[in-house]
Amino acid sequence: RRRHPAATVAKWAGILLLSLLVLAAALLLWLNTDPGRRFIVRQINNFEAGSGLQVRVGRIEGSVFGEMTLHDLSLADPQGVFFRAPRAELDYRPFSYFRNHIDIRALTIPGARLSRLPPLRPRDPDAPLLPAIDIDVGRLRIERLWVDPAVTGRPHLLTIDSQIQIADGRARVGLDLGAVAAR
Secondary structure: OOOOHHHHHHHHHHHHHHHHHHHHHHHHHHHOOHHHHHHHHHHHHHOOOOOOOEEEOOEEEEOOOOEEEEEEEEEEEOOEEEEEEEEEEEEEEHHHHHHOEEEEEEEEEOOEEEOOOOOOOOOOOOOOOOOOOEEEEEEEEEEEEEEOHHHHOOOEEEEEEEEEEEEOOEEEEEEEEEEEEEO
């Protein structure tokens, strides 16, 4: 008995679709392994924003799909590193990105150092100031931020606790800033 050509095409299309879904699931599972986390670190470390800002990470511990710890986090510009945090605890929802949304539930940094302000590359004056993607940071907490004299003229030790919401061209920021020490 011979099959109808449309049935054969549908069968192979179904097999191809199922294979692609299995491959996508395998990729997602792999990303949450040590080699997958190293791959993500390489991607982060190779990215540079148009402003010249670079985010660098030494390694990732935990789930890349939720709660993780970033080790040796730093921010750099074309002149070098200006912000360094040995550890940052991040809780976020990466699949929100498919809905044009960055959803960070919490970012906690026990200790960090801001050594200078970054002279980033100028942006296009006609470009919008805020990104076209919605960004929610439920809680950003830096428990100890050492600010070097290059920033304000004197050294400072600060605490920061904030919330950030960027949507529809507007930014709402709640900020609780405390000066622990200054000389």
